[in-house]
Amino acid sequence: MSTSDTRPPALLGTSGLIFIAVLVAAAILVPVLNLLTAPGSALHVPTYVVSLLGKYLTYALLALSVDLIWGYVGILSLGHGAFFALGGYAMGMYLMRQIGTRGVYGDPILPDFMVFLNWKELPWFWYGFDMFPFAAVMVVLAPGILALVFGWFAFRSRVTGVYLSIITQAMTFALLLAFFRNDMGFGGNNGLTDFKDILGFNIQADGTRATLFALSALALALGYVLCRYLVRSHFGKVLIAIRDAETRVRFTGYRAENYKLVAFVVSAALAGIAGALYVPQVGIINPSEFSPANSIEIIVWVAVGGRGTLVGAALGAVLVNYAKTYFTSGFLAPYWLFMLGGLFVAVTLFLPKGIVGTFYEWRDRRKAATGEADEPVAEPRPAE
Amino acid sequence: MTSPARCRSLSCALLFAALALATLLCAGRASAQDISGALDQFTQGNYGATEAALGELAVSGSPAAAGIVQALADGKLVFSNALPRKVFIETDKGLLDPLTMQPVPDPGPVKPVRVNNRIRRAIEAASGTLSLTSPDAATRLSAAGAVLRTRDEAALPALEKALAKETDRHVKSAMTLARSAIVIGMDGVPPEERIKAIEVVGAEGNQDALAVLRGLPDNALPEVKEAAAKEIAGIQHSLAMWDVVQNVWYGLSLGSVLLLAAIGLAITFGVMGVINMAHGEMVMLGAYTTFVVQQAIRTYDPGLFDASLIIAIPLAFLFTGLIGVIIERTVIRFLYGRPLETLLATWGISLILQQAIRTIFGPTNREVGAPSWMSGSFDIGQLSITYGRLWIIIFAMLVFAALLAVLRLTRIGLEMRAVTQNRRMAASMGIRTNWVDAMTFGLGSGIAGMAGVALSQIDNVSPNLGQGYIIDSFLVVVFGGVGNLWGTLVGAMSLGVANKLLEPYAGAVLGKIALLVIIILFIQKRPRGLFALKGRSIEA
Amino acid sequence: MLNLFTQARRIAGRAAVGAAAVALAAASVPAHAQETIKVGVLHSLSGTMAISETTLKDTVLFMVQEQNAKGGVLGKKLEAVVVDPASNWPLFAEKARELISKDKVAVVFGCWTSVSRKSVLPVFKELDSILFYPVQYEGEESERNVFYTGAAPNQQAIPAVDYLMENEGVQRWVLAGTDYVYPRTTNKILEAYLKSKGVKDEDIMINYTPFGQSDWQTIVADIKKFGSAGKKTAVVSTINGDANVPFYKELANQGIKATDIPVVAFSVGEEELAGIDTKPLVGHLAAWNYFQSVDTPENKDFIEKWRAYTKNDKRVTNDPMEATMIGFNMWVKAVEKAGTTDPDAVIDALIGVSVPNLSGGYSTMMPNHHITKPVLIGEVKDDGQFDIVEQTPGLIVAQEWSPYLEGSKDLIADWRKPLNCGNFNVKTGKCGGAGQ
Incomplete structure (x- = not known):
């Protein structure tokens, strides 16, 4: 696990620094340009762009969490949407309780969907969600515990490769079906919506939106630093080793399953935070977030951006979602699936390492030519 | 106040079953041959009058009655707009007089006598009653069946007359059954006769018998009720056992659908290691091939319709197989050894294929008809087996056997196994690995296409068809053990049966969730599926 | 901002966030309006709901063309802005925001599922715009910015149940639905209604299935069993779109005919039947406020023009299309009445507006933002059309809040x-x- 690199590994590296700088700049500039400039001026950022960008950033954080386990541990989770959705539901439940008597039926305790389905009292699992700190803890705990239980079983039994991928898919599919059921008490297919306040601030006010955007940017930056810290540490080296040759790591005396479990739980918690930031900006959380197709799409973002690069995952999420926004409007609307599908095929064929991975490769080759080597990329190898 | 289906007293019958009494009265009053009064009723344009007219026709004994009832059933009974309104039978040769079946002068514009569910039931009853004395035994048998289904009290006299003359054993027992069923629900029947009827019906031991027995009037004597209760309990006991058999059958049928959906994937994913997200779309393309074949047949040679599926199967295989080869040559072949990236590329391909079909055929469902040999059902004991499902099971088994044979017995099968086991060694033995790869992917895709032909019979033919099967297919292949065809077979069947055994207790949704959890736990127990490939490799 | 971000991009080389923002900001500068009135169309053109919603997009485009041929509205031409929310509920909210904020549409026609409507509701309230929602739904909602031109449960479900009770003598009921809010609410209402009519608990069976249920063997067998209790039984189906075809195919397979156990459906119309061979289904019922087979000159004219517009002489029409058409005409009338497309003025002007429907009467926008409708019961014919067996004598006012x-x-x-x-x-x- 020793590297020939004599310098202490930099926490961020150039691309990481730029990434953080851009995020911090965006976190400051976008709200300022939204709130302090007059609508119609050339510098004005309209509110809908703010929430759109905020949404992209939460997706980017989600992609980052997937890259942590896929890019560095070789766990291809086809069910990461489940953790995202659980975090979202925890936040959604808090927001539902904040509606209070402003729901259409005016019931001070019960959310609307419970009133018209004739529920008489609040189910026990809704207790506590009227308090923000409790909800905030649940945002991390709910996905974290699911990941802990699931991972504990799966990694101890040494379920790997496609088997692991398919049972993560089964997990999110089972949750999808469960949350669809109205009897579960999560609002069924309509999910949770029509939110009013967050921490006493009107959720539709420009100021709140701008703040949520800034928070998303900061969360992404912090998430990046955390992941970066993890993968550069000794712990991270073991993870990469597990990815490349799990058996050998085990033979050297490491409890590989524990390393994997920690990474999996951290990743799930990050996904949960992303979900919690996503819900107030989008205004709805419903079971379709659990759908296996959504989870596959997350994998696609990471692959487009570049697996095992962290920055690439975030970039991929933003790019693919921007493409989706762009292509689904205007004269391109009928053809957008062709474009998106074509993009995925093209990326796999022509940029197999993703956008950032390819860029790194090109840069390393150039540096190798000029004789300086910096920041060895954690070269992803297929986990079979 | 709503009208109950069965009347409890004579006054009630007078009020609500006007049909029954009116027809009996009419039969007594009017001469047997005079049906012109009934015909006039058809021209009134309301359902009540039409129903009454049918009742009259049924007991009129007129030779023309059967033809008129049939015309009504076919929507060919029309009446003139101009007054006085008259009824005609519409044929290719123009309008005919219903009594004489002779052409009539043009009466001006006509419109059909309208039919709804109530009238359809009356038609069934009337044509049953009318054909009870048909010279053909099979017709009499189905007539007895029709009377049994409708249990129309008005048919009783005709039924008894026919029963007295009946010689055929089967028809006779069917008529006895029908008669008993009517007797049970009637008022004023002596208790001994009713108990006898209850025993006859009870001996049938099926759902329908249960329905008849439960229809016993509330005012029946205690001993009669007791007899019925005994029969009901007996039937319920045997039906409960048959229920299990039935659920297993449903499970096998669901399992064979899963097998069909998954078996192509067992090749592309299981054998070749391509995480083929476009697999569902291959199934969908197969279903659309069926649609196109049926369209062509409808346009050019409707007589061939019953053979449409037989024609579609090879075409679907070739077409989707070809698409598969194209995909392999243009995309997949650059990705061998990088299985996770095939997920990305095939996901993209699946989006493109879905949208392509949506653009070409439109987003709505397309109609794929069932050939006559796939509709209908037959009974084994109390188990009702539909031909459609039976054929799908047989087809799934045939496809499975054929695939095994190809892999085991043919040269290309041998080469496929060689290439997937050790590509380099196979290549050095002179096998054209490129060609074999293309053929293998084509084979898997082609089989998916054939599955699509079968699935078009039970599911939507829409661009989303494949999406509904992709998750289940992966589960089946992984559950059975990647790379093992027998595992796929056993996996599909056990998942199907488990699903159907769980469903009655847990409901459709919870049953499915329970099954998914079971699979997740099972994989912990056997991390390489049901039939793990034996070998010493620790990890790939 | 453009400059700033371009610089940032130059520095960062690959700052996608910046790139996206640049493109978005550039796109958000209002395109120079050519003195048209923009009309937003928010229907899924891909994904699972495309199957139903694509037709409604075509309907709005058709209505826009018709209106422009008549000279437009307030002397301006109408211009349709079509987006594809791709059956993705959060994307509905995003696209609604885009239509209103970026494209500055005067009105939006859109949504099919309840969840998509719930998803866009806060957006319409916040940005104060107008949504016309053309699909039958569960009720329990009335919003200032939404106009509901589809049926509320009392305009569809209750008359259908009445018909079955009176004409078929049904005493036992299977309420089968997909497990989401519309079937749940409708079945709750129906259950209360049936009980108020003296139907006992044991004569009601309620069954819910997931979306896209494709294996109906067990449930259809259960229905058969439930129907063999000696009382006339009917199925009230609130099964959603995709699951209907396999459901009806299984009914036909197991030989359940309409004369034995009729099925009355609230989500099956001409479009859905186009995908099934209807010969084994003759006699099963549907309740809507419009059928293609309605025999009026208005309907004939509409079908003719629709087919000419789509260049397809077999194209069917259905109830949500009629609802879209009614909503569109109401909006046009209200804009002309108000003399402006300003949402507040139009919202006020819309109440009381009457336009002809296709079944020979006039539908009126009531103060509860729902419209008056006739209720039609149809039996499936072997050609995939409906034979109308009953029509309510007058128009029915929607009960958006159910008394049940x-x-x-x-x-x-x-x-x-x-x-x-x-x-x-x-x-x-x-x-x-x-x-x-």
């Missing part, structure tokens, strides 16, 4: 002054549901 539900029986909606409230509680005399 505990939570809503005291609520009314009236968006006229002075009430101006969507959930006014007649007991407490307060706007806002039950209050404290």
Whole structure:
């Protein structure tokens, strides 16, 4: 696990620094340009762009969490949407309780969907969600515990490769079906919506939106630093080793399953935070977030951006979602699936390492030519 | 106040079953041959009058009655707009007089006598009653069946007359059954006769018998009720056992659908290691091939319709197989050894294929008809087996056997196994690995296409068809053990049966969730599926 | 901002966030308007709902063309802005925001599923725009910015059940539905209604299935079993779109005919039947406010023009299309009445507007933002059309708040002054549901 690199590994590296700088700049500039400039001026950022960008950033954080386990541990989770959705539901439940008597039926305790389905009292699992700190803890705990239980079983039994991928898919599919059921008490297919306040601030006010955007940017930056810290540490080296040759790591005396479990739980918690930031900006959380197709799409973002690069995952999420926004409007609307599908095929064929991975490769080759080597990329190898 | 289906007293019958009494009265009053009064009723344009007219026709004994009832059933009974309104039978040769079946002068514009569910039931009853004395035994048998289904009290006299003359054993027992069923629900029947009827019906031991027995009037004597209760309990006991058999059958049928959906994937994913997200779309393309074949047949040679599926199967295989080869040559072949990236590329391909079909055929469902040999059902004991499902099971088994044979017995099968086991060694033995790869992917895709032909019979033919099967297919292949065809077979069947055994207790949704959890736990127990490939490799 | 971000991009090389923002900001500069009035179309053109919603997009485009041929509205041409929310509920909200903020549309026609409507609702309220929602739904809603031109449960479900009771003598009921809010609410209402008519608990069976259920063997067998209790049985189906075809195919397979156990459906129309061979299904029923087979000159004319527009002489029409058409015409009339497309003025002008429907009458926008409708019961014919066997004599006013539900029986909606409230509680005399 020793590297020939004599310098202490930099926490961020150039691309990481730029990434953080851009995020911090965006976190400051976008709200300022939204709130302090007059609508119609050339510098004005309209509110809908703010929430759109905020949404992209939460997706980017989600992609980052997937890259942590896929890019560095070789766990291809086809069910990461489940953790995202659980975090979202925890936040959604808090927001539902904040509606209070402003729901259409005016019931001070019960959310609307419970009133018209004739529920008489609040189910026990809704207790506590009227308090923000409790909800905030649940945002991390709910996905974290699911990941802990699931991972504990799966990694101890040494379920790997496609088997692991398919049972993560089964997990999110089972949750999808469960949350669809109205009897579960999560609002069924309509999910949770029509939110009013967050921490006493009107959720539709420009100021709140701008703040949520800034928070998303900061969360992404912090998430990046955390992941970066993890993968550069000794712990991270073991993870990469597990990815490349799990058996050998085990033979050297490491409890590989524990390393994997920690990474999996951290990743799930990050996904949960992303979900919690996503819900107030989008205004709805419903079971379709659990759908296996959504989870596959997350994998696609990471692959487009570049697996095992962290920055690439975030970039991929933003790019693919921007493409989706762009292509689904205007004269391109009928053809957008062709474009998106074509993009995925093209990326796999022509940029197999993703956008950032390819860029790194090109840069390393150039540096190798000029004789300086910096920041060895954690070269992803297929986990079979 | 709503009208109950069965009347409890004579006054009630007078009020609500006007049909029954009116027809009996009419039969007594009017001469047997005079049906012109009934015909006039058809021209009134309301359902009540039409129903009454049918009742009259049924007991009129007129030779023309059967033809008129049939015309009504076919929507060919029309009446003139101009007054006085008259009824005609519409044929290719123009309008005919219903009594004489002779052409009539043009009466001006006509419109059909309208039919709804109530009238359809009356038609069934009337044509049953009318054909009870048909010279053909099979017709009499189905007539007895029709009377049994409708249990129309008005048919009783005709039924008894026919029963007295009946010689055929089967028809006779069917008529006895029908008669008993009517007797049970009637008022004023002596208790001994009713108990006898209850025993006859009870001996049938099926759902329908249960329905008849439960229809016993509330005012029946205690001993009669007791007899019925005994029969009901007996039937319920045997039906409960048959229920299990039935659920297993449903499970096998669901399992064979899963097998069909998954078996192509067992090749592309299981054998070749391509995480083929476009697999569902291959199934969908197969279903659309069926649609196109049926369209062509409808346009050019409707007589061939019953053979449409037989024609579609090879075409679907070739077409989707070809698409598969194209995909392999243009995309997949650059990705061998990088299985996770095939997920990305095939996901993209699946989006493109879905949208392509949506653009070409439109987003709505397309109609794929069932050939006559796939509709209908037959009974084994109390188990009702539909031909459609039976054929799908047989087809799934045939496809499975054929695939095994190809892999085991043919040269290309041998080469496929060689290439997937050790590509380099196979290549050095002179096998054209490129060609074999293309053929293998084509084979898997082609089989998916054939599955699509079968699935078009039970599911939507829409661009989303494949999406509904992709998750289940992966589960089946992984559950059975990647790379093992027998595992796929056993996996599909056990998942199907488990699903159907769980469903009655847990409901459709919870049953499915329970099954998914079971699979997740099972994989912990056997991390390489049901039939793990034996070998010493620790990890790939 | 453009400059700043371009610089940032130059520095970062690959700052996608910046790139996206640049493109978005550039796109958000309002394209120079050519003196047209923009009309937003928010229907899924891909994904699972495309199957139903694509037709409605075509309908709006058709109506826009027709209106422009008549000279447009207020002397300006109409221009349709089509987006594809791709059956993705959060994307509905995003696209709604885009249509209103970026494209500055005057009105939006869109949504099919309840969840998509719920998803866009806050957006329409916040940005104060107008949504016309053309699909039958569960009720229990009345919003200032939404106009509901589809049926509320009392305009579809209850008349259908009445018909079965009176004409078929049905005493036993299977309420089968997909497990989401529309079937749940409708079945709750129907259950209360049936019980009020003296139907006993044991004569009602309720069954829910997941979306896209494709294996109906067990459930159809259960229905058969339930129907063999000696009483006339019917199925009231609120099964959603995709699951219907396998359901009906299984009914046909197991030989359940309409004469034995009729099925009355609220989500199956001409479009859905186009995908099934209807010969084994003859006699099963559907309840809608419009059928293609309605025999009026208006309907004939509409079908003719629709087929000419789509260049397809077999193209069918259905109820949500009629609802879209009615909504569109109401909007046009209200804009002309108000003399402006300003949402507030149009919202006020819309109440009381009457336009002809296709079944020979006039539908009116009521103060509860729902419209009056006739209810038609049709039996499936072997050509995939419906034979109308019953039509309510007059028009029925929507009960947006069902009197059969505990939570809503005291609520009314009236968006006229002075009430101006969507959930006014007649007991407490307060706007806002039950209050404290």
